[in-house]
Amino acid sequence: xxxxxxxxxxxxxxxxxxxxxxxxxxxxxxxxxxxxxxxxxxxxxxxxxxxxxxxxxxxxxxxxxxxxxxxxxxxxxxxxxxxxxxxxxxxxxxxxxxxxxxxxxxxxxxxxxxxxxxxxxxxxxxxxxxxxxxxxxxxxxxxxxxxxxxxxxxxxxxxxxxxxxxxxxxxxxxxxxxxxxxxxxxxxxxxxxxxxxxxxxxxxxxx
Numbered sequence: 001x002x003x004x005x006x007x008x009x010x011x012x013x014x015x016x017x018x019x020x021x022x023x024x025x026x027x028x029x030x031x032x033x034x035x036x037x038x039x040x041x042x043x044x045x046x047x048x049x050x051x052x053x054x055x056x057x058x059x060x061x062x063x064x065x066x067x068x069x070x071x072x073x074x075x076x077x078x079x080x081x082x083x084x085x086x087x088x089x090x091x092x093x094x095x096x097x098x099x100x101x102x103x104x105x106x107x108x109x110x111x112x113x114x115x116x117x118x119x120x121x122x123x124x125x126x127x128x129x130x131x132x133x134x135x136x137x138x139x140x141x142x143x144x145x146x147x148x149x150x151x152x153x154x155x156x157x158x159x160x161x162x163x164x165x166x167x168x169x170x171x172x173x174x175x176x177x178x179x180x181x182x183x184x185x186x187x188x189x190x191x192x193x194x195x196x197x198x199x200x201x202x203x204x205x206x207x
Contacts, residue, residue, distance in 0.1 A: 036089075042111055045057075045115040053117065061090075076093050109146045111149060115182050117152075152181060154202075156188070
């Protein structure tokens with residue numbers, strides 16, 4: 001992460017970065033048309049990390065808009081610099097917690113696809129309250145996803161996969177059997193695959 005901080009302090013590299021909306025107190029909505037200056041289908045990645053997946057996805061689909069959500073400031077800065085250096089005008093990075101985004105800040109039915117890969121499992125019982133996937137969060141995803149918009153999820157933790165999938169199904173998601181595009185393309189995925197660890201991935205739509 002020291003490397004990321006150095007990149008961000010380099011004015012030439014930082015100037016190449018697309019918009020970083022830092023979750024300021026005056027943010028009450030996120031308006032994709034204002035962020036991108038155009039109307040286009042919107043894909044969302046929650047917990048995008050360094051952007052290994054979403055940068056490639058955005059480069060391959062210039063006709064779509066991509067919004068990368070990352071809570072860690074240094075990691076979000078690095079992702080924005082990487083996107084800017086590649087000239088990805090269809091990608092924006094927002095540094096914030098994803099929960100208010102899906103509950104309040106994005107319009108209902110505004111997301112054409114959502115990707116959530118390898119969220120922190122918080123494995124200890126006393127840490128479970130920190131997990132991203134709760135019934136409330138799953139209902140927030142129902143709210144922002146357009147009809148028939150896919151939700152893609154992957155984790156390397158079998159017990160957490162079971163919790164995630166059951167939580168999604170309980171609020172109306174249906175598992176589709178479609179391929180999960182980021183299950184092998186994120187930094188974590190590549191590491192786990194090299195280590196021979198299984199990955200539990202599934203695609204859903206709202207029933």
